């Protein structure tokens with residue numbers, strides 16, 4: 001049985017960058033993981049159904065539609081074998097409030113060994129979002145970002161109760177990417 005590690009973090013914290021770095025380190029040690037992107041699984045279905053044109057529109061969809069897409073994605077990912085990293089969100093900030101990224105019916109499918117929260121200072125995240133032109137990031141102040149990260153810690157504790165998984169905080173601070181990469185690699189080893 002392979003290992004399943006779920007990586008989360010607010011948009012713009014640099015999750016994907018940290019994961020890419022950690023996988024490179026582990027590859028040199030002969031440890032192999034495949035990365036599955038939760039949003040991409042959802043987007044493939046949403047695109048086929050013609051309900052969105054871009055992945056950043058999904059969090060604005062009706063809550064029930066988001067949950068349907070989420071369930072389909074979890075079921076598809078549960079079929080994957082080997083060591084797997086799932087790149088996703090502990091919670092999604094939607095117009096109707098925070099939506100759990102890993103509600104009971106998703107966790108039951110995925111049953112991770114560890115949930116990683118990639119975090120950093122809210123001002124750093126704000127600046128990273130402003131400089132990322134590849135995505136339609138929500139315009140949000142540092143107070144809102146701090147609140148979102150706080151909510152993610154709280155809901156991760158609930159996930160650990162249900163799944164019996166470990167919860168690991170990894171800090172991805174400015175100019176310290178290598179530290180974040182090493183911390184994540186240590187979780188994956």
Ligand code: AMP
Nearest residue numbers: 038039055058059070088089092101102
């Ligand atoms: P990302 O590329 O990781 O920012 O994900 C793109 C979008 O996919 C997010 O803005 C959400 O709308 C959706 N998404 C990703 N993971 C989840 C999840 N676990 N539950 C619900 N929606 C998700």
Ligand code: MG
Nearest residue numbers: 015016017087
């Ligand atoms: Mg990403």
